Amino acid sequence: MADSNSGLKPLSDKVIMVTGASSGIGAAIATRLAKLGGKIALVGRRESELMKYVKQIKEENGIGIAVAADVTKRDEVFEMVRHTELSLGPVDILVNSAGVMYYTYMKSLHYDEWEQQIDINCKGLTTCVGAVLEGMISRKQGHIVNISSDAGKRGFPGLAVYSGTKFYVEGLSQALRHEVKEYGLRVTCIQPGDVKTNLLQHTTDLEAKKEFDGSETCKILEADDVAKAVEYAVLQPSYVGVNEIMVEPQRSPI
Numbered sequence: 001m002a003d004s005n006s007g008l009k010p011l012s013d014k015v016i017m018v019t020g021a022s023s024g025i026g027a028a029i030a031t032r033l034a035k036l037g038g039k040i041a042l043v044g045r046r047e048s049e050l051m052k053y054v055k056q057i058k059e060e061n062g063i064g065i066a067v068a069a070d071v072t073k074r075d076e077v078f079e080m081v082r083h084t085e086l087s088l089g090p091v092d093i094l095v096n097s098a099g100v101m102y103y104t105y106m107k108s109l110h111y112d113e114w115e116q117q118i119d120i121n122c123k124g125l126t127t128c129v130g131a132v133l134e135g136m137i138s139r140k141q142g143h144i145v146n147i148s149s150d151a152g153k154r155g156f157p158g159l160a161v162y163s164g165t166k167f168y169v170e171g172l173s174q175a176l177r178h179e180v181k182e183y184g185l186r187v188t189c190i191q192p193g194d195v196k197t198n199l200l201q202h203t204t205d206l207e208a209k210k211e212f213d214g215s216e217t218c219k220i221l222e223a224d225d226v227a228k229a230v231e232y233a234v235l236q237p238s239y240v241g242v243n244e245i246m247v248e249p250q251r252s253p254i
């Protein structure tokens with residue numbers, strides 16, 4: 001991390017890859033960390049959306065590149081890391097924010113939506129971790145930040161499969177943290193409650209959404225509230241592991 005007396009910004013020497021950066025929480029994290037000097041690779045499938053945030057970062061004199069990739073495709077994930085490392089340098093911080101959520105009753109049997117949540121939230125995140133892990137271990141430094149959910153701490157009705165995917169993220173992160181501590185790596189889980197983003201827009205089981213979605217009953221979080229939690233975690237000195245941060249609307253604790 002840059003010395004506070006050097007005039008450099010605190011993340012000036014860091015290459016940061018953010019998945020899910022074309023929207024919502026990932027975009028807020030990418031733009032916030034760019035302001036702190038991080039060189040950001042913004043990952044998502046929609047390059048046109050990524051480019052909007054790259055443009056914003058550049059207008060604010062930051063460094064950002066768009067890397068179009070589908071995290072469920074292993075070859076695309078490897079290529080996204082290769083491209084980032086050639087363009088910006090080795091990845092110091094990986095933020096896994098790519099994810100989907102569908103409100104649905106289990107009894108509605110939305111098999112395709114179940115599979116998409118497992119493929120993106122679990123398998124995609126795991127592949128992204130795998131793609132940077134060897135390099136981080138060999139350099140003996142790195143930080144993996146997983147955007148989990150408060151649904152990774154409590155099963156929410158209407159979100160059974162989604163909650164399961166976030167319990168997976170929590171379990172993987174906890175075990176990985178132990179495996180990599182000897183190499184100086186850190187693993188952080190951020191557990192947001194409801195945040196104002198496009199996440200809810202994909203739900204098709206409107207009966208389940210009506211029954212269980214409480215996001216309109218109180219003031220919910222802004223994406224940048226979550227980005228601030230990530231900022232806190234990545235700015236700590238290397239001996240400090242911020243393992244979990246749960247950040248929820250004040251009126252809606254789990």
Ligand SMILES: NC(=O)C1=CN([C@@H]2O[C@H](COP(=O)(O)OP(=O)(O)OC[C@H]3O[C@@H](n4cnc5c(N)ncnc54)[C@H](OP(=O)(O)O)[C@@H]3O)[C@@H](O)[C@H]2O)C=CC1
Pocket residue numbers: 019020021022023024025026043044045046047049069070071072096097098099100101120124147148149150191192193194195196197198199200
């Ligand atoms: N909003 C909320 O209330 C909460 C959200 N979260 C978590 O935060 C994370 C981000 O969600 P949020 O910002 O709210 O939702 P958005 O829908 O706004 O963003 C989702 C992001 O994931 C990306 N994405 C989806 N599928 C893929 C894929 N196959 N490959 C690459 N990128 C993909 C999308 O990009 P593209 O379509 O371009 O590929 C998009 O950038 C998720 O993991 C979610 O579970 C956790 C707690 C609360």
Ligand SMILES: CC(=O)[C@H](N)C(=O)O
Pocket residue numbers: 101148149150151156159192193194195199
């Ligand atoms: C349980 C939830 O709805 C949580 N806010 C999330 O979107 O992950």
